[in-house]
Amino acid sequence: MDFNLEKVDIDYDCRGCGKHVKYLVMWPKSMERPTLELCDDCAKLNAERQNREEEIAILRMRIADADVPESFRTWKKELGNQKLVKQVLDAAGQNFYLCGKFGVGKTSCCCFALKRELAKLENLTAKFIFWPEFAEAVRGGTDTKRELMQLQRTISAADIVMIDDIGAGGGISVAVGTELIKIINDVYNSNRRRRIWLTSNLPLNLLMEKFEDTDTAERIIGRFRRMKADKFLTELTA
Numbered sequence: 001m002d003f004n005l006e007k008v009d010i011d012y013d014c015r016g017c018g019k020h021v022k023y024l025v026m027w028p029k030s031m032e033r034p035t036l037e038l039c040d041d042c043a044k045l046n047a048e049r050q051n052r053e054e055e056i057a058i059l060r061m062r063i064a065d066a067d068v069p070e071s072f073r074t075w076k077k078e079l080g081n082q083k084l085v086k087q088v089l090d091a092a093g094q095n096f097y098l099c100g101k102f103g104v105g106k107t108s109c110c111c112f113a114l115k116r117e118l119a120k121l122e123n124l125t126a127k128f129i130f131w132p133e134f135a136e137a138v139r140g141g142t143d144t145k146r147e148l149m150q151l152q153r154t155i156s157a158a159d160i161v162m163i164d165d166i167g168a169g170g171g172i173s174v175a176v177g178t179e180l181i182k183i184i185n186d187v188y189n190s191n192r193r194r195r196i197w198l199t200s201n202l203p204l205n206l207l208m209e210k211f212e213d214t215d216t217a218e219r220i221i222g223r224f225r226r227m228k229a230d231k232f233l234t235e236l237t238a
């Protein structure tokens with residue numbers, strides 16, 4: 001290899017802005033000449049764009065890892081419920097119970113807020129739970145016990161647990177209610193490190209009527225009351 005330097009004429013038009021670039025460099029004789037296509041300014045902008053794209057790709061992966069359904073991963077601003085998304089973003093630092101009719105955009109707003117929270121902290125994790133599926137997984141019994149355990153682990157590892165459409169479907173059995181209590185208690189005992197976000201078509205009092213045993217319902221109400229008194233739970237209406 002010939003490492004002796006020679007003068008090389010750099011002379012090109014920037015592919016980005018068309019600026020003419022011309023200077024001399026000392027370049028090792030045996031090394032391939034640099035191929036330059038962008039001026040310094042355009043190269044910098046290009047690198048910044050690549051970084052941004054990479055960040056977006058990572059965020060996309062994290063939102064998928066959180067099991068957010070595909071249709072809720074992208075926020076369409078022009079179609080979104082602006083008033084509601086503001087409410088949700090304001091409450092996103094805490095726990096909340098969001099009640100509203102079907103179709104007002106509860107899930108979209110919450111998923112958008114979830115994405116925002118993930119973007120803020122790169123080591124934050126989240127788990128999206130669709131209530132009817134969760135209830136089904138708990139009901140599944142022994143043959144899905146391993147899957148249920150896996151699900152429980154994923155939930156307890158998540159910083160933000162979002163339960164979508166809680167109360168949808170039939171009555172809430174003792175087993176399902178007990179699982180829910182566990183999740184709420186874990187969040188409550190995490191010293192504000194973790195959060196739970198709930199969406200429902202039902203106001204809280206009607207949700208409680210869905211529990212097959214009043215004991216579970218009362219324990220949940222009690223927890224929620226404490227969280228509200230601690231100013232760590234907001235009730236939102238869409």
Ligand SMILES: [Zn+2]
Nearest residue numbers: 014017039042
């Ligand atoms: Zn340029």
